[in-house]
Amino acid sequence: MTINCKGKLIDLTIPKVMGILNLTPDSFYDGGVHSNDSIILKHVEKMLTDGATFIDVGAYSSRPKAKHISEAEELQRLLPVLNLLTATFPDILISIDTFRSEVAKKSIEAGACMINDISAGNMDHQMLDTVAKLHVPYVMMHMKGTPQDMQQHATYENLINEMLFYFSERIAAAKASGIIDIIVDPGFGFSKTTAQNYELLKHLDSFKMLDKPILVGISRKSMIYKPLNTSASEALNGTTVLNTLGLQQGVAILRVHDVKEAMECIALTQQLNPES
Structure with missing residues (x-):
C-alpha cells in the first residue's frame, strides 16, 4: 500500500x-510553544532526525471549544513557516492540517x-475538488459538527x-x-466521549474493510490522561500503550508529538511480524 508525495512513493x-507541528497559541498540549523560527526549526529537525516521514503543520486549533480564526489569520500563521521549512529541509514531506480549500491550495503551492x-470535506464543499486538482494525498477524519x-x-x-457508513x-x-x-483517520477525541474512544480503539481493525491506510492521532489526548487523573504533559507512556494497540490492528500512520517513542513502538511491533 503506497501513497504518492511529490512523485515519491511512500x-x-x-x-x-507523522510528527506534529502546532502553530496555534491554544492547542491542548503544545499551544504557543513554537513561537519563533529558531524553535520551530529545532523541533522539526529533531522530529526528522528521530524518524518522522511526515510533518503535520496546523495553524487552526481543533481542540474542543477552540477559538475560531479567519482564513487570513490561518494563512498568516502557515505560509511563512512553510517557506522556512522547505528552504531549510528541501526533501521534507509536509502535511497541512486544514479544512479550508484555499488554505490547502496555497499551502501545496x-x-x-x-x-x-x-x-472530510464537510466544512468546505470545495475541498474535495481542490485536493483532486492538486493531485496530493488526502487524510479524511471522522467528526460530527465543528471543533x-x-x-x-x-x-x-x-x-x-455509523463511522463505517460515514x-x-x-x-x-x-x-x-x-x-x-x-487515508482514513477515525478521529479519536472528536465528537466522542472517553468511553466511545475506547470502543473505537477496541474495534479499530473493523476499518480495514475500507481498504484504505488508517491514520491514528491519539497522542497525549484526554482519553489517556483523564482515566489516569494526570495531564497531557504526563501522557507519553499512555500514548505509547495506545499507539501499540493501534499498530497491532493495522494502523499505517501514527500522528504524534513524540516521534522517537512512536518509532520505537513501530520497531518493536514489527518484531511480531518479521516477514512483513
Missing part, C-alpha cells in the same frame, strides 16, 4: 510516523504535499457502523472528485 506496509482535513460544538454531537446508536460515503465522494490517495 510504502505504508511498514507504518510511518508553498511546498506542502498532503492535506489532513478534520471534516466549537463537536462534543455536543457525541451520540450514536452504533458507533462503529467513511464509505466520504470515500465515494472523494473518488468521484478524482482523489487517488485517500
